[in-house]
Amino acid sequence: xxxxxxxxxxxxxxxxxxxxxxxxxxxxxxxxxxxxxxxxxxxxxxxxxxxxxxxxxxxxxxxxxxxxxxxxxxxxxxxxxxxxxxxxxxxxxxxxxxxxxxxxxxxxxxxxxxxxxxxxxxxxxxxxxxxxxxxxxxxxxxxxxxxxxxxxxxxxxxxxxxxxxxxxxxxxxxxxxxxxxxxxxxxxxxxxxxxxxxxxxxxxxxxxxxxxxxxxxxxxxxxxxxxxxxxxxxxxxxxxxxxxxxxxxxxxxxxxxxxxxxxxxxxxxxxxxxxxxxxxxxxxxxxxxxx
Amino acid sequence: xxxxxxxxxxxxxxxxxxxxxxxxxxxxxxxxxxxxxxxxxxxxxxxxxxxxxxxxxxxxxxxxxxxxxxxxxxxxxxxxxxxxxxxxxxxxxxxxxxxxxxxxxxxxxxxxxxxxxxxxxxxxxxxxxxxxxxxxxxxxxxxxxxxxxxxxxxxxxxxxxxxxxxxxxxxxxxxxxxxxxxxxxxxxxxxxxxxxxxxxxxxxxxxxxxxxxxxxxxxxxxxxxxxxxxxxxxxxxxxxxxxxxxxxxxxxxxxxxxxxxxxxxxxxxxxxxxxxxxxxxxxxxxxxxxxxxxxxxxxxxxxxxxxxxxxxxxxxxxxxxxxxxxxxxxxxxxxxxxxxxxxxxxxxxxxxxxxxxxxxxxxxxxxxxxxxxxxxxxxxxxxxxxxxxxxxxxxxxxxxxxxxxxxxxxxxxxxxxxxxxxxxxxxxxxxxxxxxxxxxxxxxxxxxxxxxxxxxxxxxxxx
Numbered sequence: 193x194x195x196x197x198x199x200x201x202x203x204x205x206x207x208x209x210x211x212x213x214x215x216x217x218x219x220x221x222x223x224x225x226x227x228x229x230x231x232x233x234x235x236x237x238x239x240x241x242x243x244x245x246x247x248x249x250x251x252x253x254x255x256x257x258x259x260x261x262x263x264x265x266x267x268x269x270x271x272x273x274x275x276x277x278x279x280x281x282x283x284x285x286x287x288x289x290x291x292x293x294x295x296x297x298x299x300x301x302x303x304x305x306x307x308x309x310x311x312x313x314x315x316x317x318x319x320x321x322x323x324x325x326x327x328x329x330x331x332x333x334x335x336x337x338x339x340x341x342x343x344x345x346x347x348x349x350x351x352x353x354x355x356x357x358x359x360x361x362x363x364x365x366x367x368x369x370x371x372x373x374x375x376x377x378x379x380x381x382x383x384x385x386x387x388x389x390x391x392x393x394x395x396x397x398x399x400x401x402x403x404x405x406x407x408x409x410x411x412x413x414x415x416x417x418x419x420x421x422x423x424x425x426x427x428x429x430x431x432x433x434x435x436x437x438x439x440x441x442x443x444x445x446x447x448x449x450x451x452x453x454x455x456x457x458x459x460x461x462x463x464x465x466x467x468x469x470x471x472x473x474x475x476x477x478x479x480x481x482x483x
Numbered sequence: 484x485x486x487x488x489x490x491x492x493x494x495x496x497x498x499x500x501x502x503x504x505x506x507x508x509x510x511x512x513x514x515x516x517x518x519x520x521x522x523x524x525x526x527x528x529x530x531x532x533x534x535x536x537x538x539x540x541x542x543x544x545x546x547x548x549x550x551x552x553x554x555x556x557x558x559x560x561x562x563x564x565x566x567x568x569x570x571x572x573x574x575x576x577x578x579x580x581x582x583x584x585x586x587x588x589x590x591x592x593x594x595x596x597x598x599x600x601x602x603x604x605x606x607x608x609x610x611x612x613x614x615x616x617x618x619x620x621x622x623x624x625x626x627x628x629x630x631x632x633x634x635x636x637x638x639x640x641x642x643x644x645x646x647x648x649x650x651x652x653x654x655x656x657x658x659x660x661x662x663x664x665x666x667x668x669x670x671x672x673x674x675x676x677x678x679x680x681x682x683x684x685x686x687x688x689x690x691x692x693x694x695x696x697x698x699x700x701x702x703x704x705x706x707x708x709x710x711x712x713x714x715x716x717x718x719x720x721x722x723x724x725x726x727x728x729x730x731x732x733x734x735x736x737x738x739x740x741x742x743x744x745x746x747x748x749x750x751x752x753x754x755x756x757x758x759x760x761x762x763x764x765x766x767x768x769x770x771x772x773x774x775x776x777x778x779x780x781x782x783x784x785x786x787x788x789x790x791x792x793x794x795x796x797x798x799x800x801x802x803x804x805x806x807x808x809x810x811x812x813x814x815x816x817x818x819x820x821x822x823x824x825x826x827x828x829x830x831x832x833x834x835x836x837x838x839x840x841x842x843x844x845x846x847x848x849x850x851x852x853x854x855x856x857x858x859x860x861x862x863x864x865x866x867x868x869x870x871x872x873x874x875x876x877x878x879x880x881x882x883x884x885x886x887x888x889x890x891x892x893x894x895x896x897x898x899x900x901x902x903x904x905x906x907x908x909x910x911x912x913x914x915x916x917x918x919x920x921x922x923x924x925x926x927x928x929x930x931x932x933x934x935x936x937x938x939x940x941x942x943x944x945x946x
Contacts, residue, residue: 247777355649
């Protein structure tokens with residue numbers, strides 16, 4: 193620092209740091225803007241101000257009108273919210289179990305048709321999911337799992353094909369040394385014992401990652417959920433119901449209510465995500481490297 | 484195994500294997516005792532007669548169930564597979580006389596065909612089991628006990644236990660519907676041919692002809708437009724996000740920048756908040772009566788609202804820009820982890836050689852990132868080809884255009900167009916054709932690019 197040369201160096205660094213901070217602050221503003229707007233809109237008074245869209249961001253009068261509306265009997269919001277929680281919990285639990293089973297079998301065991309199965313599933317995954325909608329609708333309908341039974345139907349569809357999403361989890365299992373398995377098996381432990389008492393306890397990060405991703409997906413599920421719950425208000429999940437508030441003709445009055453509903457959905461999910469963020473990063477990064 | 488000695492013709496390899504298998508079946512019959520010979524008709528007879536009732540009963544019950552299923556569905560469905568039904572449901576007087584239902588005929592015919600294939604597979608396994616038992620007995624060894632057979636489901640055969648349910652699920656809810664829809668692409672199933680009151684039937688390649696027909700009501704020009712936009716979108720959405728994401732990660736990682744965790748958390752909010760909330764809100768910001776237009780008008784910068792969502796070009800640009808908002812956080816997370824893996828001494832020696840930061844970025848950081856994330860970029864690209872949520876939540880593929888058929892809009896991707904045709908037009912046949920096209924595009928790009936990836940070439944020895 194005492195020397196002229198390092199002085200100019202540190203000056204240069206200072207300037208570049210200031211520029212970096214300015215960019216970062218700009219990025220933060222852009223990225224946070226919609227969330228701030230959403231929260232502010234949700235507090236706009238429905239009684240004294242308009243419930244639709246306006247050309248200012250900060251409400252003239254803060255009130256809890258919109259939240260009160262959600263909890264009043266005038267809407268099924270609580271029911272939709274409950275539906276989504278039920279779907280998310282079941283999908284998360286069952287999907288994690290299935291992914292673990294498939295990943296262990298594909299990572300640890302060598303059986304006839306293993307590569308064939310993996311290749312076949314890879315190819316299947318290249319078909320767009322919406323292609324099969326009408327056929328799935330019929331299959332569910334024949335089991336009585338549409339409209340009034342749409343919630344179990346949705347869970348069934350989300351869980352049934354989840355075996356195909358084994359990539360990240362298998363990648364993780366591949367990194368657990370096989371020598372550990374071998375040692376246990378020499379001691380007389382069966383495959384099932386190894387799986388339940390060794391592999392699963394060692395896979396906490398990937399289990400949490402899988403469960404977290406599976407838990408978050410149903411909150412955004414619009415397409416299929418709206419298709420199989422068609423016309424049956426009580427079976428909607430929040431995504432379907434809120435979308436209708438925004439898109440149907442009367443969104444003008446429902447815009448602030450949508451914002452309030454959105455805030456209530458986002459808060460728990462965001463908190464959960466932030467708590468488990470480390471596991472998420474680990475899973476995503478691992479998945480990206482292994483492809 | 485076949486690939487070991489260089490690339491063989493897969494068709495020849497298949498028929499070779501089939502021939503060997505048939506010879507094996509013949510040998511099983513010729514050399515087999517009476518128990519094995521009975522097993523050719525009554526599956527599981529051999530194991531039962533040799534005291535292995537667990538395996539024997541499993542084979543026997545599957546045979547009975549499958550044959551029952553096949554027989555009970557043949558009469559009503561499989562025999563009509565060729566025509567998909569001829570008798571329409573009609574009203575005679577006040578009574579409704581139910582006829583055929585093409586939808587059910589197609590679905591159950593496929594199920595029956597799958598059941599037959601499965602039966603053949605089981606039959607083959609049953610023969611193999613018989614031969615194995617006989618050879619063991621002939622060698623003077625004892626057969627495994629039933630209890631050991633059962634225990635093996637949790638040990639040497641644990642894979643079968645683990646995979647049974649997932650494979651069944653994938654079969655019923657993915658394979659069957661996909662095969663069904665591929666079949667629909669060759670029929671005239673649309674709003675004029677809805678079961679049960681109307682029937683649909685096979686039409687051969689007509690729908691594919693329609694897809695490439697450039698007459699006024701053909702799908703040709705719309706298909707080309709949508710396909711091109713899908714490719715442009717996927718390319719821009721993937722690579723712009725990729726480079727900007729890495730740039731942001733480097734910026735946050737930079738020495739001397741404080742509150743690294745804070746900056747990351749702010750960006751990660753986008754991943755945490757469900758997209759249907761954030762994207763619907765963002766879409767509304769740019770509406771003609773949305774916040775941005777309101778501000779600009781009040782500030783006197785513009786006279787009337789900018790048609791963000793109704794001008795085709797503006798809508799396309801805006802969607803790509805908003806997707807940057809969605810995509811950067813993911814890339815930032817991934818890049819942050821990977822950047823730390825780059826050996827620091829590479830940079831150190833480059834610095835001693837007098838390289839500028841930009842030079843180091845181009846010749847150290849990017850090559851490393853490309854190498855490591857090659858397969859990820861590919862999945863990212865194919866994911867974007869089918870990125871339904873962003874397009875659909877932002878503006879549902881609008882603005883619609885008069886020149887396009889099938890309700891397509893200017894920002895529609897192939898998948899959103901497919902969705903619209905299924906939901907709005909109930910034009911199932913063309914939706915199925917588009918679905919097959921999506922598959923061909925995705926699979927084609929994946930196959931070609933995958934061969935070119937540097938990490939794949941180098942890793943071949945590892946695999």
